[in-house]
Amino acid sequence: MLESIVSYGLAVGAVYALIGITYNVMFTASRVFSFTAGMLGMLGGVLGALFIDRMGMPAIVGLLLVLACGAVIGVITEIVAVRPVLRSIEQHLYVLSTLAFALLVAQFTAIEWGTDASPFPRLIPIDEGLLDQKFWIPMLACAATVLGLEFLYRRTLIGRAFLAIAEDSYAARALGLPEVRLRLASFALAGVIGALAGFAGGEMLLAFFGNQSILNFYGFVPVALGGMGNNRGAVVGGLLLGLFQQAANFLVGGIFASVAVFAVFIVVLLLRPEGFAGASGARRV
């Protein structure tokens, strides 16, 4: 039992962490919390099943296509739901515009793909080893993403430009950084990561349109706990959340697990609204 708690918990946690990183990547580029993160994860699963199972493509082609679709959706999100709202005075309209866009895509999926969960194909044609592929693929995807992002942000010029925009977009624009293009690129990157999360976790979570709300919430929990924009916090938080959820599932049942996660989430946010790793900003009057 312990083994299945740990393997399943870490695998689901890795998916949550990836969705959390998706939130973060969009947030650092635009200061916008976007409701599209869970939708991207859901699409990763559905599109993966569509390309590989229904259309019979090889797994690697399917993966690349899914990631490309994620990038495109990310770009569309920025153009349709983020850019017009950033210009308006009413700042939190983005909550509604990104929610509306996420719902549009999710509903379209529900109508075209169906509202029942469909199986997701096995990606690698090998027998079960020590640990089943449906568990280690999400963990691998998460590790690769975190390392990739570290490399991008710390070692490359474009990554540093991302950080500059996140730190102070006015100053960054004054330096001549193309803010709009960098924001677009960030949303495309977030699209890729979100879709990867759903694709990697596909065999566990299935190709199911309802995953969008589940991933939206459980992917946000690690971000809220770890502090906005903090990827390491999101990974630690995501893995802990997955483990906690699975342990509670096995030990005391699903109802309690959901309630417990929600209760912890609310209590932590009430005690530390800026997360464990975040710092609170001073108030301006």
Added chain:
Amino acid sequence: MHLRWLEGRVTFLLLAIAAIGLPLLDDSYAGVIATRACIYWILIAGLNLVVGYAGQIAIGWVALLTLGAYTTAVLTAGTVTPEISPYLALVASAAIGAVSGVIVGLPALRLRTFYFAMTTLGFATIVTQIALAWKDVTGGGMGTPGPVFPWPFDPGWGFYYFCLILAALCTWMTANIAKSRFGRSLIAIRDAEVAAEASGVAKPALLMTVFVLSGALAGISGGLFASLQSYITPDAFNFDLSVLFFIAILIGGRGSILGPLLGTILLTVLPEIAAPLVAWSTFLYAALLLLIVLLIPGGIADMLDYRNRRPLQQHREIVPQPALLPGLLDRPDGGTLALSNVALAFGGVRAIDGLSLDFHSGEVHGLIGPNGSGKTTTLNVISGYYRPQAGEARLNGAVLPFGAPQKRAGFRIARTFQTPRLIGGASVLENVMLGGTIDGRGTFAESLLTLPRHRRDEHMLRERALQALTAVGLETLAGVRADRLQHSELRFMEIARALTLKPAFLMLDEPAAGLSAEEIRRLGALIKAISRAGTGVLLVEHHADLIFDICDRVTVLNLGKILAAGTPAEIRSHREVVSAYLGA
């Protein structure tokens, strides 16, 4: 007067007549749709106070509907508890809804918009999961039969009238709140939280009360919904409903009762007319939401608000009437506000460095100094926004605790802001009435039912606000929406709002910025008259002429310390001040 009463209500009356006469059509399907609209409205009316008035993005309200529905259904069925009357069960649903409303709402007190939206969403996700998993009580995916209300509100038109009566009651009650000082405070929390705090609005208590009311109404709505559905499963409460509730309010327009009511009717009826589109209904709702957010953030209410589209007079003049001030302010004399050794640092920057200052009632005390010398910081310390690391403040000898800006109004300390904090969607009069909020005596419940004490409060606040508006010279603009005013008018409006508090001390943060020379002259006379009526005025200003014209005493700050203090004449000839700040 009578006609104006009718003007605002004619749409409500027409709706009521149509609703009462609906059974004459003898179309039972129309009855079901109308019943559903009433049930939705009972929930939306409450949610409207949360979303439309207080501006809290509460998305997952379907969770409260679910809880109410299962509570009524399970209690009535008697599978878990002894069987009880559906009417009693409905009351229990209201109670459960109220408690859940508080649980869902609690995070709104501390969390910013998106976090709060997410917690309501999370709550909705979890309630659905529990409804599915807790099979013994909810029947899991199989569902459970809904309650049947006995005579006189038995299924059919009886039930319809039951829902209609409740819906009408909700409309009346929430409209009462909207027009009360509570409604104004909610809009202030939404549009200008800082102004709400400065006026003494107790945000936590008010929001919690609204969440209780909204939760209770959602619970009742859920009980009725279960009965209308006749059989409920977790599928019946999908997220689409939450979106529908939310969009009804946004289509209707924030800060309106009629708009969201029309929005509710529209969204309930529309899918029935466009039957082939039923599968696409949520998709269309989502598209609608996106369009509203991007194109018409004002909603139906804005389109109906023809009074605020009439052009305003082009060349308006602000003519204050200082003679009215003694009657309005009605200050007993004497009073001192003293700061001693106050020090406040932001990181390594010492914004105020051991400042000691006395302010007296009946005087204008000017605070000048170069940018960054700590003028506004001093104001923010006195009005509670900043908490200094050292020193103390005393009001008439008693310690004035630092922090807690919302408690300053209780000490009769009022202020204006460097950039006017207006409540854009409310009228000028309502903006000004906000200033007197703490002098209202009636409770939320009394306002809900327009009991006499509520009406006395409203009358008193209205009279006082009108007097203040007349005193600053804006009485002709009382009915105009505040965001249509010019900058200079907003400055005087903020002063009127502060005066409505009958302040012992009034702090003005650069009131002359952006005003014409003539307006500055009038402002000066007004400020002087305010002080002569017994209020102590603390004036932060860059216009040296204004300061030296009207101040009784002037303090010059530099780098958080006092550089010089004295009468205007003394300051004007102070060598260091002249060289550092005034110029030769």
